[in-house]
Amino acid sequence: MKKLFTLFASALSVVLAAAPLTEENKLTALPNLKWTRAVAIPSKGKMVTPEKGQSICFTYPIIYDEAGKPKGTSWPRCTLSLPQKMRDWSRYDYLEFNVYTTFNRSDEEYLPATIAIGGVKTRTLVSFGIKNLRQNQWVKVSVPLRSMKKNELVRSMQFHLNSRLYFPNDLLVLHLGDFKLVRIIEWQVLSFKMTAPAIFADRTTLPVEYELLGPGSSYPVPFRICDSKGEKVRDITLKSLRGFDYRTLNCGKLKPGKYTLAVFPDDKQRRSETVFQVIAPPWGK
Numbered sequence: 001m002k003k004l005f006t007l008f009a010s011a012l013s014v015v016l017a018a019a020p021l022t023e024e025n026k027l028t029a030l031p032n033l034k035w036t037r038a039v040a041i042p043s044k045g046k047m048v049t050p051e052k053g054q055s056i057c058f059t060y061p062i063i064y065d066e067a068g069k070p071k072g073t074s075w076p077r078c079t080l081s082l083p084q085k086m087r088d089w090s091r092y093d094y095l096e097f098n099v100y101t102t103f104n105r106s107d108e109e110y111l112p113a114t115i116a117i118g119g120v121k122t123r124t125l126v127s128f129g130i131k132n133l134r135q136n137q138w139v140k141v142s143v144p145l146r147s148m149k150k151n152e153l154v155r156s157m158q159f160h161l162n163s164r165l166y167f168p169n170d171l172l173v174l175h176l177g178d179f180k181l182v183r184i185i186e187w188q189v190l191s192f193k194m195t196a197p198a199i200f201a202d203r204t205t206l207p208v209e210y211e212l213l214g215p216g217s218s219y220p221v222p223f224r225i226c227d228s229k230g231e232k233v234r235d236i237t238l239k240s241l242r243g244f245d246y247r248t249l250n251c252g253k254l255k256p257g258k259y260t261l262a263v264f265p266d267d268k269q270r271r272s273e274t275v276f277q278v279i280a281p282p283w284g285k
Contacts, residue, residue, distance in 0.1 A: 021184065021185065021186045021188055021269060021270070022182050022183060023182070023183045023185045024180045024182055024183075025092065025180060025182075025183075026178075026179070026180045027086065027179040027180055027181065028054070029086075030056070030080070030157075030179045031054045031055055031176070031177055031179075032044075032054060032056075033080055033083070034080075035058075035078045035079060035080045036078070036079045036080075036081075037077075038072075038073055038075065038076060038077050038079075039060070039061065039063070039072050039073050039075075039076035039077070040058055040059060040060045040061075040076040040078045040159075040160070040161070041058070041059040041061075041078075042056060042057070042058055043056075043057045043059070044056065044057070045057045045175050045176070047100060047175045047177075049098050049138070049177035049178045050098050050138050050178060051098070051178045053177050053178050055100075055175045055176060055177035056176055057173065057174070058078045058173070059171070059172075059173050060161050060171070060172040060173070060174070061076070061170075062076070062161075062166040062167065062168060062170040062172075063168070063169070064163075064168040064169075068168075070163035070164065073163075074162065074163040074164055075160055075161075075162065075163070076160065076161050076163060077158050077159065077160035077161075078158065078159050079156055079157070079158040080157045080158070081155065081156050082155060086154075087120070087153040087154050087155065088153055088154075089145060089148070089153075089154050089181060090150045090151065092145055092181040093144070093145055093146060093182060093183055093184045093213060094142050094143060094144060094145060094182040095115075095117070095142075095143040095145060095179070095182075096140060096141065096143070096178070096179070096180050096182055097140075097141055097176055097177065097178055097180070098138050098140055098141070098176070098178040099130070099133065099138070099139060099141055099174055099176045100136075100137065100139075100174070101133045101134060101135055101139075101172070101173070101174055101175075102135065102136060102172075102175075103135050103170070103171070104169075104170060104171045105170065106135070108135075109134070109135070110131075111135070112129065112131070112161070112162065113129075113130045113133060113159060113161055113174065114127060114128065114130065114159070114160055114161070114162075115130060115141075115143060115158065116128075116156075116158045116160065117145075117148070117154055117156070117157055117158075118154070118155045118156040118157075118158070119149065119152040119153065119155055120152060120153045120154075120155045121152055122149065122152060125147075125148045125152065125154065126143065126144075126145060126148055128143045128144070133174075142182075146243065159174065184214055184215065185215055186214065186215075186270070187212065187213070187214030187215070187216075187219045187221075188214065188270045189210045189212055189213075189221065189263045189264065189270070189272055190210065190211040191209070191210055191211050191244075192208070192209075192272040192274065193208070193209060193210070193274050194206060194207060194208050194209075194274050194276050195207040195209055195246070197275075198277040198278070199254075199276065199277075199278055199279070200278075200279055200280070200281040201254060201255065201256050201278050201279065202253070202281050204250060204251060204252055204253055205248040205249060205250055205251060206248065206251050206261060206276070207246070207247075207248050208246075208247055208248070208249060208261070209245065209246045210244075210245060210263065211243065211244050211245070212240045212241070212243065213242065216242065217241065217242050218239055218240060218241050218242060219239070219240060219242070220237050220238070220239045220240075221237065221238050221239070221240045221264075222236075222237050222263070222264060222265060222266075223235070223237070223238065223249060223261060223262065223263055223265070224261070224262045224265035225251060225254070225259055225261055226259065226260045226262070227258075227259055227260075228257055228258045228259070230260075233254070233259065234251060234252060235265075236249050236250065236251065249261075254278045256278050256279060256280045258275060258276075258277050258278075259275070259276055259277070259278060260273050260274070260275055261273060261274050261275075261276060
């Protein structure tokens with residue numbers, strides 16, 4: 001019986017550790033809706049997405065006239081006017097999708113493209129440069145929505161290029177799918193790091209920066225300092241506001257040596273850590 005209970009507890013801990021930190025609203029209809037065009041050409045996608053869904057294909061020809069200027073428009077674009085039932089994004093933190101890129105020049109790696117999200121009152125709620133496009137492979141794009149006006153409905157989505165960033169006769173093709181809106185449902189810290197990798201031993205604070213996301217406006221974030229042997233030195237709790245933050249942790253006096261600073265130290269899913277060093281001050285005791 002004791003062995004059975006141990007196995008059950010172990011299985012339960014695995015389930016708890018795997019609990020999702022986010023909630024998704026899949027926008028599976030987007031590839032099949034009517035996208036309007038300007039120079040760029042939308043068409044039904046023939047590629048199956050990483051999540052086995054339908055894709056849509058956008059073809060962006062870069063055409064120049066005899067004077068060396070982009071012909072027709074320097075702003076080739078494909079635009080979707082969202083149906084009413086898809087316009088409320090106020091509960092979500094990210095728009096995510098997968099994109100596969102092909103290009104007529106094999107030597108080009110940086111392929112600038114932009115997604116613009118328009119509101120019913122504000123022309124551009126979000127403009128996000130997609131900088132991680134890679135040729136002949138699927139990549140995931142995550143568009144932060146935190147700067148968006150939460151009380152404004154979304155009117156449109158647009159994928160466009162700036163022709164001036166390309167050469168004449170370039171041809172970029174994007175295959176897109178797996179669109180979803182993502183909401184953070186459990187507090188978590190992103191981009192966690194110390195702004196100074198080392199401090200003198202007579203300093204009693206640690207400078208840190210991070211982004212806090214979660215279902216509210218503030219949260220008491222747990223930190224832990226451990227020594228080079230992994231032994232706990234100090235636990236610190238710091239009430240933080242949602243969003244980017246630059247703070248100092250009151251760590252007390254630490255002996256010279258290497259240390260680890262962890263955030264959410266007891267949660268394997270949410271834990272992040274950074275290493276820092278404490279140095280004896282050159283001016284003596």
